[in-house]
Amino acid sequence: SLITTFAKIFEKTIKKRLVNYLEKYNIISEYQFGFKEAKSTEDALLRLTTQIHQAINNKKPALCIFVDLAKAFDTVSHVELSRLLGEIGIRGKPLSLFESYLTKRLQCVKIGNSFSDFKEVDYGVPQGTVLGPLFFNIYINDLFKLQTKGSVVGFADDTALFYSGENWEVLKKVVEEDFTLVLNWFSSRVLTVNLDKTHFIPFTAYRSNLPDYTFLTVMNNNLPIQIRLVEFVKYLGIYIDPHLKWEKHLHYITKKIRSMLPTFKRLVSILTLEQLKMLYYALVECHITYGLTIWGGAASVHAHALEIIQKHLIKIIFKKPYLYSSDSLFDETKFFDLNKLFCFKVLAKQYKRRDELKPIDHDYSTRHRETSFQVPKPRTAKFTKSYYYLGPKMYNLLPEDIKSCKSYTSFKKRLKIFLNENTKQDISNLLNSMQYILKSYLK
Template structure:
């Protein structure tokens, strides 16, 4: 949004000239990664260890786009009024797509056929956004980049072909959860927590090292990106297209100022972007994922890496504290070597180590790393006991703020609008990560349920001490316990890795659809999503168990909305009565 007064400290002087301010922002944003690389240069070689043993079918030419495919891609765009340097919004394109679809398809196919990305679409428009601190210090801002809308359409067309090639040749890294269909921050957290619990179940002590890669997306060397893409089976016209897409890209900074009621817009001169993947683009995050796709294999003999884009955790477990110290040190050292070879900046001072297990206090303090007892990762707070108490503290604080906001909304809005606000500002926070923390303790669930009851009482117009069971039903809102039940059962039924009884018994059994639950010794094991979900699934009526996962989720949803379940024991009793 426009500022009333842009001022920056430049070379010790406070400057308010809009042109100079825009130029200074552009230079700072464009050179930050290069300066960081230069400042941290130690053994960095910029020569990656590439996998040159590609055995699959290479992709030389992009399949051309059909008119129907372009229409589908355009309809999938979010309708926004924001514009890149070309001044064309997605809303404008969607409005006139029937008139422009054929020439647009021709432009896209010309790009695919010739292996050239249109030059006019290679300039990004950047806005400075204040993160925190003084408005006069340039380092307190981060760039928000807008690429032309037509660029996004071409990139989506290429992305579909890129993913098809990667899936066909099984090239998507299993441990990477970022920007891959069917994976998410939640799947990354489940992978992290379940692997940790499996190690604790074996009697291991576990170290989790949370790597900090500074300006990871901005520091990538274009030459290395092309080498990595080539090693994944792209050649000829497809490789040429990526070279064209990354080369000779520019960015300008645009700032707006309001003075005496009039808005003034100033743009900097274009600067060539020599590093990184384009921010705000469709392909940028995917190119980062491909760039680091060889990292898990590089590390897996010494640790278990879990990645979501550049958020990387190295898990190591052992029954010996001495061996665990050594393996953790080797894993971190190898991660450092990988970063040095790939022009990535490994920030050891911000890299954290969280230890779990009975020998955690016997571990040696790691050099240059932060030893912590709690850490925030992908939106949840993890602690050394996996108790989730710190996470619930933060969650309840956010939920209480949301209840206060709901009271104000209820006073001026319709019941329908208030319920929509509930889902947006309350339940969205409640749902995140519930598949993990929801099974921790009943105390944690009850704390969240108390906050949820307050929200429901606000919407239903009830007094603080009034019962709200019927209000949950009439509003058709799931209790936090019901949300957890659906999430873990759905996970076990659709993605869990436990076998069914029919797979472990060679004779026919009436409960053949039930999951076979492994014997375990730790309480934590029973809280794993795959185990907790399977155990609750086994309680369901037979006709529920016979459903496919999608139908099961829908039926369970309808049933739970009619019940207002307040505890897992209550759910188990209801299931016994159901039978």
């Protein structure tokens, strides 16, 4: 929708009040991560992959259905949304205001120089507006309250349902019954599931432990339909595979960054060093760091190609020979290699989540009890590469003066200095849980 500047200001004022109301009474599910302050796609991915890692660590079969909704924002019923607003306590004049905002919007179709008749729009939240996404969150919120045996993770209309059980056959039966219930719920809200693009992935540490079935049979409008098993799914921009190896995703990032090499080769003789560094952060490092807390623990054999491309690009920017020492390159430029970027992102995320995490609980008093967190017990090697394990493990090993930073900005600043003061081997030891004697830069 194209709206006036005044309308945007008015909507932002209304949105602020509506958000305050929703947060005050905890109306929107904590597992809906879309369009919420201080929440991101990474938080949704962390929630989902943490559950998968926990199941694999406990050696239980796990399965996830990734739901594709067809034109979700365009099929929101105004009548149903009005009813839901009333249910959460928005009545009287505020409800009338929202109803007038949604209704009596007209649209037409233009083909060449011809226009169709105007028709009133009875469905859909206005896209491109300030309030539209918030209304969608309210509309889909009851999905997270369904009495299912699995858990729902969502970012707006990108929805995933996670299940874990004792064995594959029991899990199959549970998921089929549950997803039939979910499909009925979507139908009741006039939301259409794109069944051709809705798939499931089983998760296990070993290939030999995969289930012997390749589809799930669920009922949709009293008709049996099949949900197919796939080798990987792209969810919120990350390719997820059954063994969380991240090979497909690393190949995707490497290919994207490799395509930028010719551009940087041309620009190196035109732009200044500072401009090239800005381009690197904007066009390259943003792709590397997106979702890094989720896939950063991938085996080095899968990450090797990405590491080579990253080094090649940095050498181009700083006009270094192709065979120039990589260790010297990162020491001189102060750019972070893949491992240091992973450490930085994991520790920064851990700092932001420190208020919601459980501190170490001893029977005796410890000096730094409040700034250290319980580390889950690993039962598999794969679990030791997950954020759920590495986050508290690495954070506990940070110098106390860094952990006690009062703001996120100062924490990141000190953390960058700290990581720059440690060698590549120090960081490797930290990630591999070998030895944790790192240099302290403060006296």
